Amino acid sequence: MNAEVELAYVSFTISGDNVAPGFWTGYFGVQPDIAVTKGAPIRGAGGTGTAQRRTGVWGLESRLAVRNDQLGPHLQFLQKRLGLPRADLRALVEQAGARMRFFCYWVNESGNRVPVIPCDIQTMAEDQGIAIDIDEYR
Known part of the structure; x- marks a missing residue:
């Protein structure tokens, strides 16, 4: 395998039909890597301009900030950057x-x-209502 290939990175997303990207940007105090609203047009979608986002998404990723082949440092970066855990986060997302x-x-x-x-990240994610999905490529 080429040594330049990233072997691991992590993204954090909040997604749903009522996701308001501006709210989450202000809440976390960081600029997202993705911020789209449900129904917004998708650029370059066949040139017709009729394709629209199926859901809203706000997200941040570790890809450019962390160079490590293990998941722990990527998750820790996102935890720190987002100020997790937060007492009101789970309720806001559920609302x-x-x-x-x-x-x-x-x-x-x-x-x-x-x-x-890492166990502490797994526990924090469960408490906050954050799912952890691993997409393994072979």
Whole structure:
């Protein structure tokens, strides 16, 4: 495998029909990597201009900020950047009818890499209502 290939990174997203990206940008106090509203036009969608976003999404990722082949440092970066845990986060997301997740990108071409989620991050995510999904590529 090419040494330049990223073997791991993580994104955090809040998604749902009622996600208001501006609210979440202000709430977390960080500029997102993605911020789209349900119904917004999708640029370059066949040139017709009729395609629209199916749901709203606000998200931040670790890809450019963390260079590490393990998930822990990526998750810790996002936890710190987002100021997690937050006492009111779960309730706010539920009120918006949205969901949160950490999406973990994991390359395992060799078949011998085991993704590890640190126990404290796993507990914090469960308490906050954040799903953790690992997408493994072989």
